Amino acid sequence: MSSSNSTNSTMALKGHHVLVTGGSQGIGAAIVVDAAAEGARVSFFDIDVERGEALAAKLNSEGNEVQFIKADVSKFEPFKAAFDVAVAKFGPVTAACSNAGRNSYADPVTYTDEEWESFFALDLKSSWYISKLCLPEMRKAKKGSIVFISSIHGRMTAPNYFPYSAAKGGLIGLARNLALDEGPRNIRTNTVSPGYTLTALVDSYFDLYPDRKADAEAVQPMARMGQPSEIAKVVSFVMSDNASFINGADLMVDGGLHARFA
Amino acid sequence: MKLPNDHILVTGGAKGIGAAIVLDAAQAGARVSFVDIDVAASEKYLGELRAAGHKVEFERADVGNFADVEQALKKLVAKQGDFTGVVNNAGVGSSADPVTMTDEEWDVFFAIDMKSIWHTAKLTLPAMRKAKKGAIVNIASIHGRLTAPNYFPYGAAKSAVLGLTRNLGIDEGPNNIRCNAVSPGYIMTPLSEAWYAEEEGRYEYAISVQSMGRVGQPIEIAKVVTFLLSDAASFVNGSDWAVDGGIGARSV
Numbered sequence: 001m002s003s004s005n006s007t008n009s010t011m012a013l014k015g016h017h018v019l020v021t022g023g024s025q026g027i028g029a030a031i032v033v034d035a036a037a038e039g040a041r042v043s044f045f046d047i048d049v050e051r052g053e054a055l056a057a058k059l060n061s062e063g064n065e066v067q068f069i070k071a072d073v074s075k076f077e078p079f080k081a082a083f084d085v086a087v088a089k090f091g092p093v094t095a096a097c098s099n100a101g102r103n104s105y106a107d108p109v110t111y112t113d114e115e116w117e118s119f120f121a122l123d124l125k126s127s128w129y130i131s132k133l134c135l136p137e138m139r140k141a142k143k144g145s146i147v148f149i150s151s152i153h154g155r156m157t158a159p160n161y162f163p164y165s166a167a168k169g170g171l172i173g174l175a176r177n178l179a180l181d182e183g184p185r186n187i188r189t190n191t192v193s194p195g196y197t198l199t200a201l202v203d204s205y206f207d208l209y210p211d212r213k214a215d216a217e218a219v220q221p222m223a224r225m226g227q228p229s230e231i232a233k234v235v236s237f238v239m240s241d242n243a244s245f246i247n248g249a250d251l252m253v254d255g256g257l258h259a260r261f262a
Numbered sequence: 263m264k265l266p267n268d269h270i271l272v273t274g275g276a277k278g279i280g281a282a283i284v285l286d287a288a289q290a291g292a293r294v295s296f297v298d299i300d301v302a303a304s305e306k307y308l309g310e311l312r313a314a315g316h317k318v319e320f321e322r323a324d325v326g327n328f329a330d331v332e333q334a335l336k337k338l339v340a341k342q343g344d345f346t347g348v349v350n351n352a353g354v355g356s357s358a359d360p361v362t363m364t365d366e367e368w369d370v371f372f373a374i375d376m377k378s379i380w381h382t383a384k385l386t387l388p389a390m391r392k393a394k395k396g397a398i399v400n401i402a403s404i405h406g407r408l409t410a411p412n413y414f415p416y417g418a419a420k421s422a423v424l425g426l427t428r429n430l431g432i433d434e435g436p437n438n439i440r441c442n443a444v445s446p447g448y449i450m451t452p453l454s455e456a457w458y459a460e461e462e463g464r465y466e467y468a469i470s471v472q473s474m475g476r477v478g479q480p481i482e483i484a485k486v487v488t489f490l491l492s493d494a495a496s497f498v499n500g501s502d503w504a505v506d507g508g509i510g511a512r513s514v
């Protein structure tokens with residue numbers, strides 16, 4: 001995880017309670033760090049207890065208000081239980097980021113129904129769950145911001161990712177539906193779509209396909225991959241009032257990769 | 263201060279969205295230079311900005327005319343240094359009939375709404391390439407991806423702006439120069455206010471299709487532009503960010 005530059009903080013999320021799923025490492029951890037640096041109380045959920053507790057302890061020792069709660073957000077009941085604990089301590093969630101997800105490199109022939117269900121439960125359905133949990137209070141407050149971390153795979157994809165692109169494309173559609181339906185209540189829903197970002201997930205991909213690391217770097221229009229903090233800055237921006245008219249949008253943060261086909 | 267060491271060029275900065283971009287960039291700490299064809303409105307605005315303590319300069323230039331822009335930019339660089347960021351905001355609307363539109367009308371329209379983006383790039387890229395840093399933000403439109411009846415050929419020009427954004431993003435990316443587009447939907451500006459007033463029910467219709475129940479304000483575009491100009495957007499390149507309250511997500 002790359003640490004955010006808190007000296008650049010504009011306190012754009014002061015007064016917010018930000019919820020982040022999958023916040024223990026990678027992009028999610030950077031989102032937790034940046035939201036806290038921007039003045040928010042932050043609750044984050046993850047299945048990785050060790051990293052989650054360590055991150056929360058570090059941020060709290062630096063004077064932030066952060067809580068980690070263990071939860072598998074692909075299942076509604078544990079998600080709701082963690083949510084209730086988070087809200088009991090920090091109050092209603094005012095901005096939510098559904099970040100938890102994993103990769104998929106399946107063969108459509110051998111893939112099992114159970115694998116499919118488990119994958120989509122995390123990469124797509126958990127974003128409905130976070131909305132289901134956060135919307136009642138946001139509707140009451142007539143204000144809220146929901147951000148789904150999609151991917152460049154939401155619009156285009158690469159070989160051997162079946163069915164990752166379907167889940168990430170689904171998030172963009174889900175954000176559009178929520179944007180139109182919750183917009184009248186001043187609740188904005190958007191996606192942020194990273195390209196290659198140097199996280200543990202991407203490292204695991206490059207471990208599987210080492211020859212692709214060089215290829216990935218070669219096609220980067222900015223001649224480098226992104227840092228988690230560079231995604232987090234955009235998420236904090238979209239959550240803040242500075243983005244008060246951004247709704248139903250897919251914000252690409254990929255160094256320009258999606259603009260290129262060859 | 264999000265733009266502490268920047269010198270930002272804004273085209274069409276006297277009114278509407280451009281004026282909001284000038285102010286927000288100045289408030290973010292940048293030196294700001296703007297060009298416009300409306301000298302009276304520009305000089306009045308310049309006075310207000312300077313009275314508020316901002317480092318702002320203005321030169322008259324018609325962005326549809328390269329020589330004009332070249333002269334203006336020379337003077338602005340002499341006063342405030344090389345540009346570190348450019349916001350191509352100047353533009354005009356179009357609601358032509360493809361049969362009666364003349365060749366000259368076509369050329370004038372595309373010179374302002376499309377070619378001007380190449381021209382400012384031509385003039386400002388050399389210094390940005392040397393600095394190995396820069397940010398270009400093009401104000402496109404929801405018409406870049408979708409359109410509405412009677413806008414011929416506005417959709418073409420704004421779609422072209424998105425294409426230019428991709429080409430510049432990819433080609434200048436290795437020099438750490440980012441190029442992005444911001445695509446507003448219905449925004450309340452002096453220009454759009456006049457357009458709403460032209461026909462009874464236009465404004466009511468615009469509101470009725472907005473999921474947020476309102477049109478946007480120029481400042482809501484400016485905040486996104488400032489963000490994209492800043493280092494906080496250091497990996498955002500070649501993108502088109504819609505700022506339209508969600509209308510671009512709606513089909514009917």
